[in-house]
Amino acid sequence: MKRVLVTLLTVVAGVAVVAGIAIYSSVAQAEPPALKAEVAGTLDTPQGTLPHATLQLAVYPNSSDKVPPPATPKSPLGQDWLSGQPFYHPTTTIQVPANSAVTLTFIQYDTGGQIYNPFFAKVHGTMDGTMTWNGNSVTEVKTDNIGHTFTVHQYPEATQPDFFLSVPLPMNKANAKTDKAGYPVDPQKIEVTFVTGDPGTYVWNCEFPCGDMYQEFGGPMQQRGWMAGTFEVVG
């Protein structure tokens, strides 16, 4: 009898430990809260007149008193290896409405340099293939003048519509005038408009080597909440 009890206890304890760790890990690493695009008015597009949604994101080179960093993984002794790295603000979980025209505005505060793959120096996936950069309409940025990119790409679900959007975010010059927090007083402003289809979930990440470690694609570039996130088209 004692044997059966001990065996049962082992099973119950094992299941409880596994379930507990699973739930804790899942909750502790929840994605940052979503930023929803605001719908206001309509826009004429080649696909017809669609509701118009807008959303604004900023890219900071590092955190400061003015701009807190995203939740960062820390070692048990409190050390972290991501502070001081660039990140998207306020969040990396983006939600836009389906079957709408969406305008994304980026305020880019970081410097940059040479991008590895010239493909991402061009604009892809916007309504007319252009983006508005500080008021001018362009289709690409010089490959050595890029700070970050915002690249939304495929989720492996064949049932949701194909969606690809890539926006190069130009850099600020290294000698640009900065404010007290160290950010340029006159950052780069980029605006893109694109049309969303049916609902689906996608992921996005930066394709410019702005991280650290090998090829500068480590660190924040491999961390949701910093330079990578999810892009949801909700119905």
Next chain:
Amino acid sequence: MTATDVRPDPDGPETPTNRPPSMHRVKNWIRRPYARGIMVLTVVIGFLLLPLCWLILAAMNQTGAPASPIMRDIEQTVFVFTLVSIPISAFVFAVLVYSLLGWKHVKGDQVPKDESPAIRSNTIGVVLWTVVSSALAFFLVVWGLIELAQITANSYGTIPADEQPADSQALIVNVTGQQWVWTFEYPQYDKITSETLYLEKDRPVYFNVTSKDVIHNFWAVELGVKIDANPGAITQTGVTPDKAGTFNVRCAELCGLHHAYMETQIQVLDKGSFNSWTREMGGGKTS
């Protein structure tokens, strides 16, 4: 004259026979109940396993495969290998089953008394098994080597694409894997670039595959093409798609955060559609 010179006829003294002694051995062995039982079981299990040959292909073909001769070769190989593996597998499973259900078994806590025949070896069994398994392995090797040579010839794995024999039909695509997007460049068409792979039906295509950062793996699933995308090196492979449609490229080497999302599509178009696509992308053919 010793006892071994006289071989009594198992059929009885009335019917003389010219049959050699070894046939007597085989005939006597087959008479044993377990021999027949295991042979029957082997055949039954073998037939039960036979549908696997087709079921395996059905699982592979759910998204439009095969879409190239290479993929057809691969499927034929899988079919033949399954077929060839069935006899030995069926025999092994038959022995497992028979040892539980056919021969005697004993339960309980007491150490049973020895009842099994103390067979330390059986030359015929060992030789038969070695010969059959070696022959099968040899067959698989030869099949595989011939097929590998064929597929390599079809995809020019070791010869750079720009050194291929004069074949003005061939399409060249530079595949770049980067964390975590595939991009494709068409050097023959004014270097147009795309994140979706467009191919022309029945036209050979050679891929020059590389990576900008870590190791990726370019897997054109239904075309049966797979090659690592290594940083600092260009690897080559090739295929001739022979079916129009939409297929998948997946990354088959863990490459970081969004490895699971590093997928894109292949559009295999007929000649006219492919040319209008290249024109649309702004690529006049330059070579």
Next chain:
Amino acid sequence: MSATATAFGAQVPQPVQHGKPGGIMRRLNFGTGLIGGLGLAAIAAVVTNAFIPSGAASSVNYAPIAPQLVYLAALLGWVIGFMAGMGAFIGPIRWLMGRDLTHADAEYLAGKDLGKARYWKFTTDHKVVGIQYLIMVMIILGFGGLLAMLIRTELGVTWAEVFTPSFYNSIIGTHGIAMIIGMIIVVMGPIANFIMPIMIGARDMAFPRLNALSLWLLVAAVPCLISSLFLGGIQDGWSVYQPLAAQGPPGMLGYQMTIIVFAISTGVASVNVMTTILTMRAKGMTWSRTPILVFGVFAAALMGLYAFPFYQYSQILALSDRIFSTSFFKPLEGGSVWLYENLFWLLGHPEVYVILIPSTALMLELLPVFYRKPLFSFNFAVAGIVGVVALSGLVWAHHMYMTGWAPAVNYPFMLSTEMISIPVGFLVLVVLGTMWRGVVWTRLPIMAVYAVIFNKMIGGVTGIYLSDVPADQYFHGSMFVVAHFHFMLMGVGLFGAMGGIAFYFPKMTGRMLNERSGSIGLWTAFVGFQITFISMFVAGLQGQPRRVLQFDDLFNISNWISTIGAYTIGVGMLIFLGAIISSWKYGDIAPSNPWGSKSLEWQTPTPVPLDNFAVLPVVTERPYNYGVPDPYEKEMREHDGDLTTKVGAK
């Protein structure tokens, strides 16, 4: 008080006994090891932190160097401090000081009269080390199993991401390495340590202190692996391919340290096992009288000895790439990714045979006892093991067919890989031949053999697909590969080990493993195993890549089925674990030879005395002397005059 001993009529001076037997070892145990390890880790971390330059020099490749160096220092401090606190260095220090161990010291170290406390100390008795390995194995496999449940939960919840991709990538890698480490030692640890010396009629292993060292190095390595999860994880598969691993968070250093330490542990253990088997077999135990398990254990030790240094080296170079900015594996700075892949797979392949061969040899050892007949074609079994060892070092690049490294080389590697199926087939024939016409005693250990052979066939046949380069062009990097190696490593390796543990449980713990709960656990896990991994084959055939947490709807059904199967495995393994725990405490007291085995290890009383044998045995006959003369043989003799079946011939 000096003493001399008489050996062959000469007076041999003995070391002088200073103080109580054991000396400082009397005060050292796991507790002092923890204090030493944590203490030195803390000191190393603080000191390193103080010396890290600030400013521009404080980062390497834009990454702050402080967390990495501090973590590395803490890991080194932990390992060295823990081993020092356990007293691992006392022996060599005393030897250097000219104060070598006396006989009383050696007896103290072996745990004489120490009771349960000896399991918490640096004890050299191979039986104690075997039990310690058994506990470590259960902890490590439990940790790996926990991660497996998390992985399958993520893959089963196909409509959402339960964990972030970075955590998922970490847990698949950590699951992999934990299971690999666990499977390497699951038979080599408990069985090769506890049982093998008794089986060959020896009193202990050749190097008892190295034996304890190899165990405690393993204990030191495990926290390094677990700590990596708290520093960002390894975010890579268990093969930690460079250069992806060079982008990883500081947790990668934990992995590298684990491997560096574990490789020392296995190297030491391999040398120990091989020397013991070569030199300490009982009088009269010629090679043809040596049980097959000894051959299997020797083969695994040999393969581990030549293969593990490659792995250790690859991790040392990778660590150097991270910390010292070398570029062994960074192609854009002159290195080569293929160098890493070759170094890794030079270990990676023999390593699976290190897992498979002891498990298979253990099954071969069980068969004669439960069929009460001799092992079929002992020579063939040895030939199979030797063939696998010989070929194991010649097949590694079949993991690299698709890398584009050297396409011409794919041909010979395909040949050698297909050839290795032949010696493995020999081992299957020996199993079948021993089962042939045998009256089976259906106890738990032998039922595991059925599970093992079933899995071995499925794993072996799917391996044939993978060995063919064109077929591998579809299957490489897909879930098909994952299902194949789980069938081999878990289906054959783990289920075999479970049968072996059930078999040796009475000798190692003095109690019988409860058959009912053990069988329920084993068969529940077996059914769950088939469901999980056959469904995973289907997912691979459909085209699901491996190491992905989100995938096309096409793969949903196979993944749901696999997850349900995985939970079933989890429950089954927990039941088996519960059977072990409850039988250890409350099980029936075992007689000294419950299975009626004629092997040497079962001729000792239970619990086995410290010296194993009062008088060392002398072996005079072949092993596996079971069975009765074959009734068919008389008939065949009558019918054709020459024998094809030899029975009992010398």
